Amino acid sequence: MKSVELFAGAGGLAMGVTLAGFESLAVVEWDKWACDTIRENQKRAFPLVRDWPIWEGDVRAFDWSSIPQDIDLLAGGPPCQPFSMGGKHKAYGDKRDMFPATVEVVRSLKPKSFIIENVKGLTRSSFANYYQYILLQLEFPEVTRQHDECWSHHLKRLQSEKTSGALHGSGLTYNVVPTLVNAADHGVPQKRERVFIVGFRSDLGVEWSFPSASHSLDALLHTQWGSGEYWERHEIPKKNRPKITAALEAKVRKLGYLMSPPKEKPWRTVRDALAEVSDPRHSDGNFMNHAFQNGARSYPGHTGSPLDLPAKTLKAGDHGVPGGENMMVMDSGQVRYFSVRESARLQTFPDGYVLHGSWTEAMRQLGNAVPVALGRRVAASVAECLIAASTRQITQLRRWHVA
Incomplete structure (x- = not known):
């Protein structure tokens, strides 16, 4: 099965997709530091990323004609800052809003399925109309925005197309399933709520729902x-x-x-995730990216993650880790920052995967990432449906041939 990854970042979702059995035809990311992380692991021959065709640049500048249509999966997490609770909340008014570019790639490649991830803030009431607009564009990617047409007028036209039912069964349409997910419910040692928008091309006849909490x-x-x-x-x-x-x-x-x-299995806690990892203040050198970072302190409402629960959501921040975030509360009651390796474990990145850059830069990459284990679980469920759909099509062709 073939896939393309957009906004790949440090590779969390893309590694999950690879673990689910997909082969990447393109891994696209604009950020130099994140690309350097992937390239460094390729130099180290890290197996999950060794053969990725990494492309550093804007997804809008990529030559999509070089990728065959009808690939199995398009996956990616458009920049979350326009919708993040900690961002400026500009949504469609933010130049970093890459949902229009994502829809354009869907329209160009006509993938059999897609997985799109973003922050919980996308679903808040102030973004309700724009969230619906995103979903309808993904459902009807060929109903394009006209010249000088504002997005709200385009939304009304999409709503009209949907209620008429005229487009279903003709042209390029998708069955789209949005789900708000807590990563802790799927074995990730972190309470991380994210929106997953999963779609299957309508002609495949796939009925899919998000995997049940484990x-x-x-x-x-x-x-x-x-x-x-x-x-x-x-x-x-x-x-x-x-x-x-x-x-x-x-x-x-x-x-x-x-x-x-x-x-169900128990939620995985910080203590579970870091059980074999030594304190970075007394590190034995057995773990990469495990240097101690000084300066942690609590603030009202930002008091660190208790050891015996999943960690609070790791934060990226536009200008470094926000004060009072990405910390653990030790048994003594004192707080300290998670090391990069500890944070990577909380994001279920493999221990052999190196994060490139300073502590601040590496933490930004991890804070923006999809947990590898969660990406794998979603991608595996999509792969299962794609294989079933392919099997049905082969069976039907054989029956027609016999008839």
Whole structure:
């Protein structure tokens, strides 16, 4: 199966796509530091990225005629800053809004499927109309914006086309499924909420839904306060375990965690993710990108990630890591910054994958990335549907041939 990756960044989603069995025909990214990260790992012959055809530049300047139409998957995360809770919230008025460029690539390549990821802020009420506009453009990419037509008028025309039903079954259309996802529910040791917009070309007849959650908070609470297995696994004696609050104890008893565990696996915590990683202040040199970064301090509302829950969302920031972010709260109650390697683990990047640049630059790349494990899970579910659709088409052709 063939794929193209847009806005690849440091390669999180693209690595997930590769792990799901896709072969990249183009990996496009404009940021020099992120491209240097990928190229450095290619020089190191890191297997997941070794054969990627990396192209440094604007997706709008890429020669898309060099890529065959009907590829299996187009994947990417357009820059999130126009919609981020911490950004300037300009959306369509922000020059970094790359959704129009993404729709143009869909229109040009006519991929069988696409995976598009962005921040939760895209779904907030102030962006409601523009979010609908994005979804409708992806559903009907051939209904193009006319010369001098504003986006709101284009939206009305798309809405009219959708309600009329005239375009379904003719031309290039997609069945589009948007889903708000918490990465922690899928085995990532980080509470990271993101929007995934997945589409399948309508002629394939695919019925798809986002993979069910494999991990849960309830299951974690059971291992901590029901069975106690969590603390035993980490060899934490009872005297050193945090005290359970009255409210949490009431919830534990009400939901019966003392009796039987939930069906999902436990959420993965910071302690789980960093179990074998030494403190960067006393590093033994066994891990790359694991230098200590000084200067961490808490601010109101920014107090770091507790060890025994998934980490708070890693932040990128336009001008470096925002104050009070990307920190862990140690057993002593003090805070320190996550090292680059620790942050990479929280984003489920492989330990052998090197991040290029300073701590600030590497953290920006990681903060903008899709967790590799989550990218793989979504891409694998898409691959499964594509294979099933191909099998159906082959079976139908054989029946017609026999008839």
